[in-house]
Amino acid sequence: MTTASASAPAAFPETHGREKGYDRVSVDAFLSRARAAFESGDDPMTAADVREAAFPLVRRGYAIASVDAALGRIEDAFAARERESALSGRGGVRAWVGQTRETAQVVLDRLSRPRGRRFDRVSSLRYGYRIDEVDLVTDKIARFLETDESVSVEQVRSVAFRMQRGGYREAQVDAVLDAVVEVMLAVS
Incomplete structure (x- = not known):
């Protein structure tokens, strides 16, 4: 059966x-x-x-x-x-755009920090995301937010980083990438 x-x-x-x-x-x-x-x-x-x-x-x-x-x-x-x-609720378009802009500005403020210092790092005994790879991706995202350089939601969703000792804290990087996806979906 x-x-x-x-x-x-x-x-x-x-x-x-x-x-x-x-x-x-x-x-x-x-x-x-x-x-x-x-x-x-x-x-x-x-x-x-x-x-x-x-x-x-x-x-x-x-x-x-x-x-x-x-x-x-x-x-x-x-x-x-x-x-x-x-958009159809209280506050409408103005509130939605304002919230989206605020989120985008928080992300942009984070990404405008100097390379190598954009996120907390794990101890030298633990593994985190490779700093150079994260900085490369976040540079492109910052350009997208500032100048509308072409980046797709799928590119952000599918980004993957190798690991290194003393790298960036994964949870922080992932949270920023999630916020970027939210902003992109809000304006698409």
């Missing part, structure tokens, strides 16, 4: 061999919750919740790139709904 989930086709391509992917049960549960939240509007799920979703890595899991691409589209849908709601 087979269960419905055993006979249903996989939602995403699966990994093979030693390659790990996202735990299928966790991904399916999250996507089910996200769909229900979006369709009903009762669940307070936000674009930020989608962006922050994390899943255990397992063998024979879903291919990471495929799931991440789907999560990007879901985040875009939630962000568009949030923008529409904010």
Whole structure:
């Protein structure tokens, strides 16, 4: 006797061999919750919740790139709904633009710090993001915020940094990248 989930086709391509992917049960549960939240509007799920979703890595899991691409589209849908709601709500366009500008200015202030000092660093015994790589990416983001140089949401979402001892604190860098995505989705 087979269960419905055993006979249903996989939602995403699966990994093979030693390659790990996202735990299928966790991904399916999250996507089910996200769909229900979006369709009903009762669940307070936000674009930020989608962006922050994390899943255990397992063998024979879903291919990471495929799931991440789907999560990007879901985040875009939630962000568009949030923008529409904010624009039609109290304060309207002026409040939305003001909040977005404020967030962009906070990010820009952080990124205008000298190279090598934009984020806290971990101790020399621990690993953090490579400073030179983060500074290179944040330089490009700063130019985007200042001059509208071309940077896509997908480029920011998919950025990955190698690790180094004494590197930048990951949580701070990730928080700034999340804020950049929020600003980009707010104005798109």
